[in-house]
Amino acid sequence: MAPKVLISDKLSEAAVQIFRDRGIDVDFQPDLGKDKDKLAAIIGDYDGLAIRSATKVTQKILDNATNLKVIARAGIGTDNIDKDAASQKGVIVMNTPFGNMITTAEHAIAMMFAVARQIPEASTSTHAGKWEKSKFMGVELTNKTLGVIGAGNIGGIVCDRARGLKMKVVAYDPFLSQEKADKIGVEKVELDELLARADFITLHVPLTDQTRNILSKENLEKTKKGVRIINCARGGLVDEAALAELLTSGHVAGAAFDVFSEEPAKTNPLFGLPNVVCTPHLGAATSEAQENVALQVAEQMSNYLLDGAVENALNMPSMTAEEARVMGPWVALSGHLGGFIGQMTDEPIQAINILYDGVASEMNLAALNCSVVAGIMKKLNPDVNMVSAPVVARERGIQISTTNQDKSGTFDGYIKVTVVTSKRERSVAGTVFSDGKPRFIQIKGINIDAEVGAHMLYTTNEDVPGIIGTLGQILGDMGVNIANFTLGRSEAGGEAIALLYVDEPVPAAARAALAETEFFNQIKPLQFDVS
Numbered sequence: 001m002a003p004k005v006l007i008s009d010k011l012s013e014a015a016v017q018i019f020r021d022r023g024i025d026v027d028f029q030p031d032l033g034k035d036k037d038k039l040a041a042i043i044g045d046y047d048g049l050a051i052r053s054a055t056k057v058t059q060k061i062l063d064n065a066t067n068l069k070v071i072a073r074a075g076i077g078t079d080n081i082d083k084d085a086a087s088q089k090g091v092i093v094m095n096t097p098f099g100n101m102i103t104t105a106e107h108a109i110a111m112m113f114a115v116a117r118q119i120p121e122a123s124t125s126t127h128a129g130k131w132e133k134s135k136f137m138g139v140e141l142t143n144k145t146l147g148v149i150g151a152g153n154i155g156g157i158v159c160d161r162a163r164g165l166k167m168k169v170v171a172y173d174p175f176l177s178q179e180k181a182d183k184i185g186v187e188k189v190e191l192d193e194l195l196a197r198a199d200f201i202t203l204h205v206p207l208t209d210q211t212r213n214i215l216s217k218e219n220l221e222k223t224k225k226g227v228r229i230i231n232c233a234r235g236g237l238v239d240e241a242a243l244a245e246l247l248t249s250g251h252v253a254g255a256a257f258d259v260f261s262e263e264p265a266k267t268n269p270l271f272g273l274p275n276v277v278c279t280p281h282l283g284a285a286t287s288e289a290q291e292n293v294a295l296q297v298a299e300q301m302s303n304y305l306l307d308g309a310v311e312n313a314l315n316m317p318s319m320t321a322e323e324a325r326v327m328g329p330w331v332a333l334s335g336h337l338g339g340f341i342g343q344m345t346d347e348p349i350q351a352i353n354i355l356y357d358g359v360a361s362e363m364n365l366a367a368l369n370c371s372v373v374a375g376i377m378k379k380l381n382p383d384v385n386m387v388s389a390p391v392v393a394r395e396r397g398i399q400i401s402t403t404n405q406d407k408s409g410t411f412d413g414y415i416k417v418t419v420v421t422s423k424r425e426r427s428v429a430g431t432v433f434s435d436g437k438p439r440f441i442q443i444k445g446i447n448i449d450a451e452v453g454a455h456m457l458y459t460t461n462e463d464v465p466g467i468i469g470t471l472g473q474i475l476g477d478m479g480v481n482i483a484n485f486t487l488g489r490s491e492a493g494g495e496a497i498a499l500l501y502v503d504e505p506v507p508a509a510a511r512a513a514l515a516e517t518e519f520f521n522q523i524k525p526l527q528f529d530v531s
Contacts, residue, residue: 003305004045008033009052011074011294018298022306024048040064048301050074053281057081062089072301074293075100075284077234078314079207087315090388094300094312097153099293100284105157107283108202108232109165111256114277115228116141116200118254121275139199139253142166147198149214150233151176151186155204159186170194173205195222200230207234217242225251232258232283235265244269247276258283310367316387317366327363330415333430333438334368336452336528337417338375340428340440343526344458345379351399351420352376358413360431361404369402372417414441446497448488453501454530459514460522463489463496470517471498478510 002025007016010030019026027046032039033055043049044066051057052074062068062085071081072094086093114120117138125132146162148155151171159169169186172194181188191214194201201223205211215229215238223229229252231238240261246252247270254275260268263281270276284293303309308328309321319327354372356365367386374389384392393400407413416429429442440450444460457475461467468487475482481503489496506525514523 003047005048005050005301005305006032006043006046007050008039008055009050009074010054011050011052011297012291014291015050015074015294015298018295019302022298022302024302024305036061043068048072048305050297050301051080053077053080055080057086059085062086062091065089065091070094070301070304072096072297074290074297076104077206079234083315084391087387087391090383090385092304092310092316092387093314094297094304094310095314096293096296096300097312099296100286100289101153101157103286103289104232104283105154105161107258107279108154108158108204108230109161111230111232111258111277111279112141112146112200112202112228115230115254115256115275118275120277141200143168144199145170145197147172147194147201148186149173149191149194149201149203150205151181151184152204154233155202156184158202158204159184167200170197191219192222195219196224198224198227200228202230203233203237205233205237207236212236213239215239215243217245220246220252223252226253228252228254228256230256232256235260235263241269244273247273317364317370319364319367323364323367327367329432329436329438330360330363330368331371333432334371334415334417335375336438336440337415337428337430338372339378339528340375340443340526341417341419341426342376342379344426344524345376345419345421347421347423348396349376349398349419349421351401352393353418353420354400354402355416355418355429356402356404356413357409357416358405358407358411360413360415361406362413365402365404368415369400372415373400376417376419411441416442440499443488443497443499444495446488446490446495448486448497448499450486450499451484451501452528452530453483454528455502455505456526456528457498457500457502457506457511458522458524458526459498459500459520461496461498461520463491463493464519467496467498467519470519471500471514474513474517475500475502475506475510478507478513480504480506480510 002023004025005019007028016026016028040061043061043064047067047069049071059082068091070092076095076097078095081093083093118136122136145168148159148171151173162169163185170189171186172191176188217239220242256277258279259281300311303321307321308324310316310319370386373393374384374386377384377389377392411431414429414431418425418427430440432438438452482500484501486499511523514520
């Protein structure tokens with residue numbers, strides 16, 4: 001059955017056509033996002049949800065999203081999505097950070113010009129038949145210092161455009177390296193220095209606990225007298241009431257805001273003040289940007305639902321379509337390794353240690369880690385997946401560590417997973433053969449070569465004669481058909497293990513009969529998703 005996607009906001013028809021061309025069943029209801037009750041009632045029918053800003057994906061919506069796998073936002077901001085709840089539900093949240101970068105950066109530059117030359121007020125005055133030429137005295141941008149808070153994708157474009165206007169650019173961004181600063185031609189400074197030096201300040205950071213009110217009353221008072229402030233990023237980055245006071249006192253000469261702490265903004269402390277330019281969140285409002293983000297959403301969702309590619313995800317490591325094709329067997333292997341240990345471990349897990357060897361160490365380890373952890377956590381919650389598993393592990397205080405190493409043995413690469421509990425450590429290793437099939441190659445330090453089956457039985461015993469016959473006899477008497485089996489031992493007469501492939505789950509009565517022989521130290525039924 002084809003994946004089914006709901007579009008609940010206005011999106012380009014070209015995006016709808018991309019879904020159709022890719023063989024995805026798409027339901028285009030551009031006004032549905034405004035009706036949260038109706039959305040909650042039907043969301044359970046869909047694998048994917050494509051939205052813009054009108055749709056609010058709340059806990060209630062996600063509680064009803066029984067089949068949902070991915071939410072994609074056409075745009076950068078995902079404030080309208082409960083990302084924690086989505087992660088708990090195992091739903092990937094994507095955005096489109098590159099589709100409207102230029103448009104938003106250009107709007108910030110336009111707002112800077114508008115507030116520097118008082119263009120909106122001058123336009124209104126002139127339309128009213130006035131000719132107040134002397135009233136609207138502006139300032140040049142040339143040779144002024146622009147302070148850029150956040151020099152990422154959009155901020156970087158603003159820096160480039162500002163340098164083209166012959167402005168001096170200083171940037172504050174904890175993640176900006178000196179090498180990157182030199183490359184984009186800006187001076188990297190701390191926030192206090194930026195506040196003291198900048199003639200114009202523009203913000204280009206997401207709204208997080210760290211950036212909320214980054215221009216607080218205290219920081220605004222540190223700014224250079226006559227500064228002009230532009231915010232085309234996110235409402236909540238600036239203390240708007242404090243800014244209004246400083247505009248009124250004359251310390252701040254002007255402001256240009258496209259975003260506000262509450263939207264839609266019907267009232268705001270900045271409204272009605274002279275030399276304050278306000279626009280209704282128009283940063284991405286160009287026909288080119290709307291088309292770009294819509295097309296990007298359709299491609300990203302299609303790539304994930306059809307090929308397993310994860311692009312621009314906010315709650316899961318990204319994995320390109322090419323990586324998904326190459327890594328597919330390794331993702332399956334890592335899930336099986338986690339599944340083996342998860343099913344074998346009955347006491348609380350304290351730590352998960354993952355070793356990547358050879359070719360495995362060169363892959364997207366973050367994605368493989370998620371697959372391992374998901375395999376382990378499925379025993380506790382069968383509905384857990386690569387998105388929700390790390391959240392579950394973190395909530396339980398499980399420490400996760402990884403190690404990579406160059407090729408060290410017979411195989412081109414392998415993965416070894418070790419779990420630590422208060423009672424023991426348990427490990428299992430596996431690889432992918434040239435046929436693309438995952439194999440178990442080591443259990444408890446004992447080398448084996450075992451394919452992964454849907455239904456398996458794992459046993460341990462002392463290496464003595466008669467074990468194979470006993471297994472075959474008892475399981476046969478109980479009507480359990482053994483399709484294949486693999487044996488391994490530490491040494492002659494030492495510890496031995498067996499992995500049996502059976503056609504269906506081994507009944508409890510058969511396991512009890514094996515236990516009564518007193519040959520076996522451990523008898524454990526295992527199940528794996530090999531679809």
